[in-house]
Amino acid sequence: MCHCGKQEKLSDCCGRLIEGDDLADSAESLMRSRYSAFIEKKFEYLQETQDPQTRSILDRAANEEFALAVEFSGLEILFSQEKENKAVVEFIASYRDLKTNELSKHHEVSQFRKQAGIWYYRQGKMQVKKQGKDK
Ligand SMILES: [Zn+2]
Numbered sequence: 001m002c003h004c005g006k007q008e009k010l011s012d013c014c015g016r017l018i019e020g021d022d023l024a025d026s027a028e029s030l031m032r033s034r035y036s037a038f039i040e041k042k043f044e045y046l047q048e049t050q051d052p053q054t055r056s057i058l059d060r061a062a063n064e065e066f067a068l069a070v071e072f073s074g075l076e077i078l079f080s081q082e083k084e085n086k087a088v089v090e091f092i093a094s095y096r097d098l099k100t101n102e103l104s105k106h107h108e109v110s111q112f113r114k115q116a117g118i119w120y121y122r123q124g125k126m127q128v129k130k131q132g133k134d135k
Contacts, residue, residue, distance in 0.1 A: 002014055002015075002032075002036065003035065003036040003039045003040075003072070003075070004032035004033070004035055004036050004075050005032075005074065005075050005076075006032070010036065010040075013032075013036075014029075014032055014033040014035075014036035014037070015036070015040075017029065017030070017033035017045075018033055018036065018037050018040060018042050018045050023117075023118055023119075024049075024118075024119045026080075026082065026087075026119070027080070027082055027087030027088075027089055027112035027114075027119050028077060028080040028087075028089055030049060030112065030119040030120075030121065031077070031080075031089045031091060031110060031112070031121070032075065032077075033045070033049075034046060034049060034121060035072070035075045035091075035093060037049075038063075038067050038072060039067075039072050041064075041067055041068070043060060043063060043064055043067070046058075046060075046063060047060060049119075049120060049121050050120060050121055051112075051113050051115075051120035051121060051122040051123075052115070052120070053113075053122070054122050054123050057123070069097065069098055069099065070095040070096060070097055070098060070104075071095060071096045071098055072093060072094065072095045073094045073095060073096060073103075074093070074094045075091060075092075075093050075094075076091060076092045076093075076094075077089065077090070077091050078090040078091060078092065079109075084114075085113060085114040085115070086111070086112065086113055086114070087111070087112040087113075087114075087119070088109060088110070088111055088112070089109075089110050089112065090107075090108070090109045090110070090127075091107075091108060091110070092105050092106065092107045092108075093105070093106045093108075094106075106126070107126065107127040107128075108124040108125065108126055108127060109124065109125045109127060110122070110123070110124040110125075111123055111124070
């Protein structure tokens with residue numbers, strides 16, 4: 001099973017994209033491959049798939065630090081929609097802090113943009129869980 005949760009081998013799924021053998025055919029598969037790249041610590045890929053327009057805001061050091069400090073345990077795609085050259089993917093990535101053993105969920109709504117036929121991750125917005133009672 002691939003890291004991203006699909007019933008395929010990593011090398012037949014996200015690995016193909018990460019190794020540059022194939023391009024993501026959708027924003028969602030790009031998102032999945034970026035999740036797998038985090039696990040595989042392919043930081044170069046995370047940078048390459050970042051939208052050239054927003055690449056300057058990418059904090060590569062912070063990404064690397066995070067990836068090395070946690071162990072991911074699952075990806076859940078909640079919502080995925082494409083419209084022409086733009087897409088939105090909402091997901092939850094579960095992980096465990098290797099130091100504290102604490103389990104956490106990274107809930108994000110990501111924006112993607114297609115340029116010259118290639119999907120790029122543009123930016124993400126963290127969804128913060130409300131504490132206490134709802135309403
Ligand atoms: Zn995959």
